[in-house]
Amino acid sequence: MLDLSLFDQHVIGQDTEDPLRFAFTAKRGAHSAGGVRPVAPPQQGTVWQNITQESGATASSRQRCLYIHIPFCRVRCTFCNFFQNAASRQLVDRYFAALVSEIKLKAALPWTQAGEFHAVYVGGGTPTDLSADQIQQLGELIRSHFPLTGDCEITLEGRINRFSDETFYKALAGGFNRFSFGVQSFNTQVRRAAKRLDERETVLERLTDLSSTQLAPIVIDLLYGLPHQTLDIFEQDLQDYMATGAHGIDLYQLMVGGDAPMLNLVEKGRLPAPATTPDKASMFALGVEFFDKHHLKTLSVNHWARDNRERSQYNSLAKTYAEVLPIGCGAGGNLGGYTLMQHRQLDKYMEAMEAKQMPIAMMFSQHPLEPMFATLKSGFDAGVLRRSDYQTLGLEDAFEYLTPLFERWQNLGLVTIEPDYIVATLAGRFWSVTLAQACIEVLSHQTEKLKIA
CATH class of the missing domain: 3.20.20.70 (Aldolase class I)
Incomplete structure (x- = not known):
């Protein structure tokens, strides 16, 4: 069972009569992302x-x-x-x-x-x-x-x-x-x-x-x-x-x-x-x-x-499911389970291209749960999480595992829980990136716990 006491208000939100304006302190990033x-x-x-x-x-x-x-x-x-x-x-x-x-x-x-x-x-x-x-x-x-x-x-x-x-x-x-x-x-x-x-x-x-x-x-x-x-x-x-x-x-x-x-x-x-x-x-x-x-x-x-x-x-x-092939100085993308960032410095990019080398500046291995994270990001971007999306991935237990968090957010006025759906309210739509990031952090924490155990 998910223990919400392990997380602070950046994840679970704040008790407030005005969740649109005060459920969280501020948006933490332009996009949500996994480890x-x-x-x-x-x-x-x-x-x-x-x-x-x-x-x-x-x-x-x-x-x-x-x-x-x-x-x-x-x-x-x-x-x-x-x-x-x-x-x-x-x-x-x-x-x-x-x-x-x-x-x-x-x-x-x-x-x-x-x-x-x-x-x-x-x-x-x-x-x-x-x-x-x-x-x-x-x-x-x-x-x-x-x-x-x-x-x-x-x-x-x-x-x-x-x-x-x-x-x-x-x-x-x-x-x-x-x-x-x-x-x-x-x-x-x-x-x-x-x-x-x-x-x-x-x-x-x-x-x-x-x-x-x-x-x-x-x-x-x-x-x-x-x-x-x-x-x-x-x-x-x-x-x-x-x-x-x-x-x-x-x-x-x-x-x-x-x-x-x-x-x-x-x-x-x-x-x-x-x-x-x-x-x-x-x-x-x-x-x-x-x-x-x-x-x-x-x-x-x-x-x-x-x-x-x-x-x-x-x-x-x-922003969600697709692999993205990056081209150009400063371009970013992801493919094959890796996130890529190309040289941002124009001279380094030009040197790489003159040598016919790939202009990769940084490369990261994505989190093993990235397919699930992508589903969460897609759902919150659309304003609706569908249980069927997780069943397609074979990850329906994640939907169940997150239910205490969804219930918390429903009490705060951020989402409405329906049979097989989590629907963002107006406040939830405003905080959509924050909600997606919170789910990702909770699931990442659980993954680390299982590794330690």
């Missing part, structure tokens, strides 16, 4: 060789995605902790040549050709800092070198700023069929504080034009909790999204850490502090109520679609 063990650098090459030479049923049995990273931005957003390189034409051109080499190397691997890819995501950074011709060439390379499913979603991420008609139509010609733009907020004051380019009217007009073509789903990201972003401004952001006609939207909670410039600006009094966790919870609730009112389709706890063209395949697969 991993580092693979020593001398062993990484052998492990990589063993994984990628697989070409049989084992290599093709899991869903798979492709992630390609473009590590350049012309401007660093004040909330960003992932900035890598300032874009310049010469540097981008040199990088693109190396990227093409890596694409061809990895496309030729037996593992790559053993199964079809369900979704491709080109992220960054700012992929739209590539030239229009490079974007078209990249799409053509993806389509010609990788086995893709017939309905494969191929997403190009970017900024509205300088995203011209030429870029859009060449991206379509190259095979991109979904576009994701990091708007973060439409409000000009909020955007300036975040170092986002373009004013509200420019962003609105461009998104409206792109969406009206109906040539591909246009999706935007909004952050909630930014400096200057009051509830009223956030509600206007939601209304602005509806006015554009864009096909899908993600709402992401602002999390600022590391060396993000916003921290220094707030400390020096040059920016007001970002929203508190309770205030961000209020914004999330406003967003859910707004999209319910306008009858948008819920794809996950933080993603909505206006119509059936928007599926958000990469987000739902890569």
